[in-house]
Amino acid sequence: MNDLLFELAVPAHFELAACLEYMNRSPLECLFRPDAEGVERLFMIEGEPLLIRLTMPGDPPRRLRASLLYGSVPEDAALAGLVRYIVEWFDLDRDLAPFYRMAREDELLAPLLAANDGLRIIGIPDLFEALCWAILGQQVNLAFAYKLKQQLTARYGQSLEWQGYTYYSFPVPEVFREVTVEELCALQLTRNKARTVLEVAGLIGGGLLSRDELLALPAPEAAEQRLLQIRGIGPWTSQYVRMRCLRDATSFPAGDVGLQNAVKFLTGMDRKPTPAELVDLSARWRGWEAYATFYLWRALY
Protein backbone atom coordinates (compact mmCIF):
# COMPACT_ATOMS: atom_id res chain seq x y z
CA MET A 1 0.00 0.00 0.00
CA ASN A 2 1.33 3.44 -0.87
CA ASP A 3 -1.72 5.63 -1.30
CA LEU A 4 -1.66 9.36 -1.63
CA LEU A 5 -3.28 10.78 1.48
CA PHE A 6 -2.89 14.49 0.81
CA GLU A 7 -0.49 17.06 -0.51
CA LEU A 8 0.42 20.39 0.99
CA ALA A 9 1.81 23.49 -0.65
CA VAL A 10 5.00 24.54 1.05
CA PRO A 11 6.16 28.10 1.66
CA ALA A 12 9.34 29.77 0.49
CA HIS A 13 12.39 28.92 2.57
CA PHE A 14 11.31 25.36 3.15
CA GLU A 15 13.51 22.45 2.17
CA LEU A 16 12.53 18.99 3.26
CA ALA A 17 16.11 17.81 2.81
CA ALA A 18 17.38 20.29 5.39
CA CYS A 19 14.70 19.21 7.82
CA LEU A 20 15.52 15.56 7.24
CA GLU A 21 19.16 16.23 7.93
CA TYR A 22 18.22 17.61 11.32
CA MET A 23 15.80 14.77 11.98
CA ASN A 24 18.48 12.28 11.14
CA ARG A 25 20.83 13.52 13.85
CA SER A 26 20.27 10.57 16.15
CA PRO A 27 20.02 6.91 15.22
CA LEU A 28 18.21 6.50 18.55
CA GLU A 29 15.21 8.59 17.51
CA CYS A 30 12.21 6.32 17.95
CA LEU A 31 9.22 8.50 17.05
CA PHE A 32 9.94 8.95 13.36
CA ARG A 33 12.13 7.35 10.78
CA PRO A 34 13.89 9.68 8.36
CA ASP A 35 15.86 8.71 5.27
CA ALA A 36 17.34 10.62 2.36
CA GLU A 37 14.01 11.31 0.64
CA GLY A 38 11.43 11.40 3.37
CA VAL A 39 10.30 10.50 6.82
CA GLU A 40 7.87 7.97 8.20
CA ARG A 41 5.82 8.27 11.35
CA LEU A 42 3.23 6.22 13.16
CA PHE A 43 0.04 7.94 14.29
CA MET A 44 -2.63 6.45 16.47
CA ILE A 45 -6.02 7.70 15.37
CA GLU A 46 -8.90 6.60 17.55
CA GLY A 47 -6.91 3.56 18.55
CA GLU A 48 -6.04 2.59 15.00
CA PRO A 49 -2.47 2.71 13.70
CA LEU A 50 -1.76 4.87 10.70
CA LEU A 51 1.68 4.80 9.15
CA ILE A 52 2.50 7.85 7.06
CA ARG A 53 5.38 8.69 4.78
CA LEU A 54 6.21 12.28 3.85
CA THR A 55 8.15 13.11 0.69
CA MET A 56 8.49 15.88 -1.85
CA PRO A 57 8.37 14.24 -5.26
CA GLY A 58 8.60 16.01 -8.59
CA ASP A 59 11.10 18.35 -10.15
CA PRO A 60 11.15 20.95 -8.91
CA PRO A 61 9.47 19.55 -5.82
CA ARG A 62 7.08 22.11 -4.48
CA ARG A 63 4.49 20.05 -2.64
CA LEU A 64 4.78 17.96 0.46
CA ARG A 65 3.11 14.62 -0.06
CA ALA A 66 1.72 12.40 2.67
CA SER A 67 1.37 8.79 1.63
CA LEU A 68 -0.41 6.12 3.57
CA LEU A 69 1.82 3.11 4.15
CA TYR A 70 -0.40 1.25 6.57
CA GLY A 71 -3.92 1.70 7.90
CA SER A 72 -7.14 2.97 6.46
CA VAL A 73 -7.86 6.47 5.23
CA PRO A 74 -9.13 8.49 8.19
CA GLU A 75 -12.39 10.36 8.16
CA ASP A 76 -12.43 14.05 7.35
CA ALA A 77 -12.02 15.37 10.87
CA ALA A 78 -9.13 13.04 11.66
CA LEU A 79 -7.56 13.82 8.31
CA ALA A 80 -7.79 17.53 9.04
CA GLY A 81 -6.10 16.89 12.36
CA LEU A 82 -3.34 15.03 10.60
CA VAL A 83 -2.83 17.90 8.16
CA ARG A 84 -2.65 20.32 11.07
CA TYR A 85 -0.09 18.09 12.77
CA ILE A 86 2.14 18.08 9.69
CA VAL A 87 1.85 21.85 9.34
CA GLU A 88 2.90 22.30 12.95
CA TRP A 89 5.56 19.62 12.80
CA PHE A 90 7.37 21.48 10.01
CA ASP A 91 6.20 24.97 10.92
CA LEU A 92 4.80 25.31 7.40
CA ASP A 93 2.54 28.30 7.97
CA ARG A 94 5.28 30.66 9.06
CA ASP A 95 6.74 33.26 6.73
CA LEU A 96 10.48 32.89 7.21
CA ALA A 97 11.45 35.65 4.81
CA PRO A 98 11.99 38.22 7.59
CA PHE A 99 14.21 35.78 9.47
CA TYR A 100 16.28 35.08 6.40
CA ARG A 101 16.64 38.79 5.62
CA MET A 102 17.87 39.39 9.15
CA ALA A 103 20.06 36.30 9.42
CA ARG A 104 21.82 36.83 6.10
CA GLU A 105 23.35 39.96 7.59
CA ASP A 106 24.22 38.27 10.86
CA GLU A 107 27.79 37.20 11.39
CA LEU A 108 26.90 34.12 13.42
CA LEU A 109 23.82 32.99 11.53
CA ALA A 110 24.79 33.63 7.91
CA PRO A 111 27.02 30.56 7.55
CA LEU A 112 24.35 28.45 9.21
CA LEU A 113 21.72 29.63 6.75
CA ALA A 114 23.89 28.51 3.88
CA ALA A 115 24.47 25.10 5.41
CA ASN A 116 20.87 24.54 6.47
CA ASP A 117 18.92 26.36 3.80
CA GLY A 118 15.21 25.76 4.23
CA LEU A 119 15.45 24.25 7.69
CA ARG A 120 12.47 24.97 9.91
CA ILE A 121 12.02 24.42 13.59
CA ILE A 122 10.91 20.83 13.80
CA GLY A 123 8.03 21.02 16.21
CA ILE A 124 6.70 18.64 18.81
CA PRO A 125 3.00 19.41 18.40
CA ASP A 126 1.88 17.12 21.21
CA LEU A 127 2.24 18.89 24.56
CA PHE A 128 2.79 15.74 26.61
CA GLU A 129 5.47 14.48 24.25
CA ALA A 130 7.13 17.89 24.19
CA LEU A 131 7.17 18.21 27.97
CA CYS A 132 8.47 14.68 28.43
CA TRP A 133 11.21 15.19 25.87
CA ALA A 134 12.30 18.35 27.61
CA ILE A 135 12.16 16.73 31.06
CA LEU A 136 14.14 13.71 29.87
CA GLY A 137 16.71 16.04 28.33
CA GLN A 138 17.37 18.01 31.50
CA GLN A 139 21.03 17.90 32.45
CA VAL A 140 21.95 14.79 30.47
CA ASN A 141 23.68 14.41 27.15
CA LEU A 142 21.47 14.05 24.11
CA ALA A 143 22.40 10.45 23.43
CA PHE A 144 21.19 9.46 26.86
CA ALA A 145 18.05 11.58 26.51
CA TYR A 146 17.21 9.68 23.32
CA LYS A 147 17.81 6.42 25.14
CA LEU A 148 15.43 7.43 27.92
CA LYS A 149 12.78 8.44 25.41
CA GLN A 150 13.19 5.18 23.57
CA GLN A 151 12.79 3.15 26.74
CA LEU A 152 9.76 5.11 27.87
CA THR A 153 8.17 4.79 24.44
CA ALA A 154 8.90 1.10 24.05
CA ARG A 155 7.47 0.39 27.50
CA TYR A 156 4.36 2.58 27.46
CA GLY A 157 3.76 3.63 23.86
CA GLN A 158 2.09 1.79 21.03
CA SER A 159 3.84 0.19 18.14
CA LEU A 160 3.34 -1.22 14.71
CA GLU A 161 5.60 -3.66 12.98
CA TRP A 162 5.66 -3.06 9.27
CA GLN A 163 8.04 -4.55 6.73
CA GLY A 164 10.48 -5.65 9.39
CA TYR A 165 10.71 -2.35 11.23
CA THR A 166 8.95 -1.43 14.46
CA TYR A 167 7.37 2.01 14.50
CA TYR A 168 6.37 3.63 17.79
CA SER A 169 4.02 6.34 18.90
CA PHE A 170 4.59 8.22 22.12
CA PRO A 171 2.48 7.06 25.06
CA VAL A 172 -0.61 9.04 25.93
CA PRO A 173 -0.75 10.54 29.44
CA GLU A 174 -3.58 8.25 30.50
CA VAL A 175 -1.39 5.15 30.51
CA PHE A 176 0.61 6.58 33.41
CA ARG A 177 -2.36 6.73 35.74
CA GLU A 178 -1.26 3.73 37.79
CA VAL A 179 2.45 3.95 37.06
CA THR A 180 4.80 4.55 39.99
CA VAL A 181 8.00 6.54 40.27
CA GLU A 182 9.84 3.29 40.90
CA GLU A 183 8.70 1.82 37.59
CA LEU A 184 10.03 4.84 35.72
CA CYS A 185 13.26 4.78 37.70
CA ALA A 186 13.74 1.25 36.40
CA LEU A 187 13.96 2.84 32.94
CA GLN A 188 16.91 4.94 34.19
CA LEU A 189 14.97 8.11 34.86
CA THR A 190 16.07 9.91 38.00
CA ARG A 191 13.46 10.26 40.72
CA ASN A 192 12.98 13.88 39.79
CA LYS A 193 12.39 13.15 36.13
CA ALA A 194 10.07 10.29 37.02
CA ARG A 195 8.06 12.40 39.43
CA THR A 196 7.78 15.26 36.96
CA VAL A 197 6.73 13.02 34.07
CA LEU A 198 3.99 11.52 36.24
CA GLU A 199 2.92 14.95 37.46
CA VAL A 200 2.60 16.23 33.89
CA ALA A 201 0.80 13.07 32.78
CA GLY A 202 -1.69 13.55 35.60
CA LEU A 203 -2.29 17.21 34.76
CA ILE A 204 -2.77 16.64 31.05
CA GLY A 205 -4.67 13.38 31.47
CA GLY A 206 -6.88 15.03 34.06
CA GLY A 207 -7.71 17.97 31.83
CA LEU A 208 -5.88 20.45 34.03
CA LEU A 209 -3.29 21.35 31.41
CA SER A 210 -3.50 21.45 27.65
CA ARG A 211 -1.79 22.95 24.68
CA ASP A 212 -4.94 24.81 23.65
CA GLU A 213 -5.19 26.36 27.09
CA LEU A 214 -1.56 27.51 26.93
CA LEU A 215 -2.03 28.93 23.46
CA ALA A 216 -5.14 30.76 24.55
CA LEU A 217 -3.24 32.71 27.20
CA PRO A 218 -2.64 36.35 26.34
CA ALA A 219 1.11 35.98 25.86
CA PRO A 220 3.79 33.30 25.52
CA GLU A 221 5.24 34.56 28.79
CA ALA A 222 2.00 33.62 30.50
CA ALA A 223 2.29 30.09 29.15
CA GLU A 224 5.83 29.97 30.46
CA GLN A 225 4.66 31.09 33.90
CA ARG A 226 1.96 28.43 33.91
CA LEU A 227 4.50 25.71 33.15
CA LEU A 228 6.90 27.05 35.77
CA GLN A 229 4.31 26.37 38.45
CA ILE A 230 4.86 22.66 37.93
CA ARG A 231 7.55 21.22 40.16
CA GLY A 232 10.38 19.84 38.06
CA ILE A 233 9.79 22.33 35.26
CA GLY A 234 12.21 25.24 35.29
CA PRO A 235 13.05 28.05 32.89
CA TRP A 236 14.84 25.90 30.35
CA THR A 237 12.05 23.34 30.06
CA SER A 238 9.30 25.91 29.74
CA GLN A 239 11.23 27.94 27.18
CA TYR A 240 11.99 24.78 25.26
CA VAL A 241 8.30 23.87 25.17
CA ARG A 242 7.40 27.39 24.04
CA MET A 243 9.81 26.93 21.19
CA ARG A 244 9.11 23.35 20.09
CA CYS A 245 5.44 22.92 20.96
CA LEU A 246 3.79 26.32 21.27
CA ARG A 247 5.69 27.54 18.23
CA ASP A 248 6.76 30.79 19.79
CA ALA A 249 9.52 32.17 17.58
CA THR A 250 10.64 34.57 20.30
CA SER A 251 11.42 31.95 22.92
CA PHE A 252 15.08 31.91 23.86
CA PRO A 253 16.52 29.25 26.18
CA ALA A 254 19.49 31.30 27.35
CA GLY A 255 20.49 28.67 29.90
CA ASP A 256 20.79 25.95 27.28
CA VAL A 257 24.26 24.45 27.39
CA GLY A 258 24.06 23.48 23.73
CA LEU A 259 23.38 27.06 22.78
CA GLN A 260 26.23 28.20 25.01
CA ASN A 261 28.59 25.73 23.36
CA ALA A 262 27.46 26.72 19.88
CA VAL A 263 28.11 30.39 20.53
CA LYS A 264 31.44 29.61 22.17
CA PHE A 265 32.44 27.55 19.15
CA LEU A 266 31.27 30.05 16.54
CA THR A 267 32.75 33.11 18.21
CA GLY A 268 35.99 31.47 19.32
CA MET A 269 35.45 32.46 22.94
CA ASP A 270 37.72 30.66 25.39
CA ARG A 271 34.75 29.97 27.68
CA LYS A 272 31.05 29.48 27.43
CA PRO A 273 29.00 32.67 27.37
CA THR A 274 26.82 33.27 30.39
CA PRO A 275 23.04 33.27 30.03
CA ALA A 276 23.09 37.04 30.53
CA GLU A 277 25.59 37.44 27.71
CA LEU A 278 23.41 35.30 25.48
CA VAL A 279 20.38 37.42 26.26
CA ASP A 280 22.37 40.50 25.27
CA LEU A 281 23.51 38.80 22.09
CA SER A 282 19.97 37.77 21.22
CA ALA A 283 18.82 41.39 21.03
CA ARG A 284 19.86 41.47 17.38
CA TRP A 285 17.62 38.47 16.66
CA ARG A 286 14.54 40.02 18.23
CA GLY A 287 11.39 38.30 17.11
CA TRP A 288 13.33 35.28 15.84
CA GLU A 289 15.21 34.11 18.91
CA ALA A 290 13.89 30.56 18.68
CA TYR A 291 14.90 30.26 15.03
CA ALA A 292 18.33 31.67 15.80
CA THR A 293 18.67 29.08 18.54
CA PHE A 294 17.56 26.23 16.32
CA TYR A 295 20.02 27.19 13.62
CA LEU A 296 22.81 27.73 16.16
CA TRP A 297 22.25 24.22 17.48
CA ARG A 298 23.04 22.98 13.98
CA ALA A 299 26.61 24.21 14.42
CA LEU A 300 27.15 21.46 16.97
CA TYR A 301 26.49 18.47 14.74
Place this chain on the structure above:
DNA sequence: TTCCAGGCTTAAC
Protein backbone atom coordinates in the same frame (compact mmCIF):
# COMPACT_ATOMS: atom_id res chain seq x y z
C1' DT B 1 38.71 9.22 38.05
C1' DT B 2 37.07 13.45 36.69
C1' DC B 3 34.26 16.23 34.05
C1' DC B 4 30.40 17.27 31.37
C1' DA B 5 25.67 16.96 29.61
C1' DG B 6 20.04 20.87 25.23
C1' DG B 7 18.66 21.60 34.62
C1' DC B 8 15.84 21.87 38.89
C1' DT B 9 15.11 22.50 43.83
C1' DT B 10 16.21 24.05 48.19
C1' DA B 11 18.69 26.70 51.42
C1' DA B 12 21.24 30.63 52.59
C1' DC B 13 22.51 35.37 52.07
Place this chain on the structure above:
DNA sequence: GTTAAGCATGGA
Protein backbone atom coordinates in the same frame (compact mmCIF):
# COMPACT_ATOMS: atom_id res chain seq x y z
C1' DG C 1 16.45 38.73 44.19
C1' DT C 2 20.58 36.34 43.72
C1' DT C 3 23.96 32.73 44.57
C1' DA C 4 25.63 28.10 46.23
C1' DA C 5 25.09 23.47 47.07
C1' DG C 6 23.02 19.05 46.36
C1' DC C 7 20.98 15.97 43.29
C1' DA C 8 21.49 11.87 39.90
C1' DT C 9 22.86 9.34 35.75
C1' DG C 10 25.53 7.80 31.67
C1' DG C 11 29.31 8.71 28.51
C1' DA C 12 33.96 10.34 27.19
